[in-house]
Amino acid sequence: MDFKVATLLKSSSGNKKLENVNASFEVEWSERNCHIDGTVLLIKTDVGIWVSAHLKANYIAECGSCLEEYKESIPLEIEEEYFPLLNLLTGERIEIEEIIEENFYIREDNVLDLSEAASQYLSLQSPINSKCEEDCSGLCIDCGVNLNMKECGCGNNTRNTKIAALLEPFKISE
Ligand SMILES: [Zn+2]
Ligand SMILES: [Zn+2]
Known part of the structure; x- marks a missing residue:
């Protein structure tokens, strides 16, 4: 410029x-x-x-x-x-x-x-926590499904933050 x-x-x-x-x-x-x-x-x-x-x-x-x-x-x-x-x-x-x-x-x-x-x-x-939409639903904390796109199959539908999403791979599966 x-x-x-x-x-x-x-x-x-x-x-x-x-x-x-x-x-x-x-x-x-x-x-x-x-x-x-x-x-x-x-x-x-x-x-x-x-x-x-x-x-x-x-x-x-x-x-x-x-x-x-x-x-x-x-x-x-x-x-x-x-x-x-x-x-x-x-x-x-x-x-x-x-x-x-x-x-x-x-x-x-x-x-x-x-x-x-x-x-x-x-x-x-720049917003520190930027969002695609004011009411973005985020990811399901349990199965990682994007809740803006569909209901998740795990039945929990727990809304997520970025931090929870980053922790997702470290969860121990039962
Ligand atoms: Zn979003
Ligand atoms: Zn889920």
């Missing part, structure tokens, strides 16, 4: 640029391919560029209850200031020791890459 911002960086503060986003990228922490769409407003500040992004992240997730894959869609509202590594007007570079890890930076080729911020926001906003 690269934006060329050289022109904006040279302009005076308050100048704006609206960009549309329609991109795919791999989310580092989940190794999932994620599709992002929406709009990004770039605003020149005194020291850098303020990013105000209204995005939607779409990806394939695994239901924590029935373990089936489903399409997840999460809104990402990104508000961050980006600082240039290279000052276009003075030619000055930010020294390595001046770089603050929590900050976002505009690369020296004057490209603002939104992927890292999108990935961070996504990790904060």
Whole structure:
């Protein structure tokens, strides 16, 4: 998700640029391919560029209850200031020791890459226990049947969590 911002960086503060986003990228922490769409407003500040992004992240997730894959869609509202590594007007570079890890930076080729911020926001906003449906029935704790699909044959119909499903193979059969 690269934006060329050289022109904006040279302009005076308050100048704006609206960009549309329609991109795919791999989310580092989940190794999932994620599709992002929406709009990004770039605003020149005194020291850098303020990013105000209204995005939607779409990806394939695994239901924590029935373990089936489903399409997840999460809104990402990104508000961050980006600082240039290279000052276009003075030619000055930010020294390595001046770089603050929590900050976002505009690369020296004057490209603002939104992927890292999108990935961070996504990790904060992804539900910990995601579900395919609000009322997903999960798996039967005894026989492992997906109770969304059918009634189970074991007669217990005990609703399950992911943890119980993981323990399933370790149960001793009678
Ligand atoms: Zn489910
Ligand atoms: Zn069962």
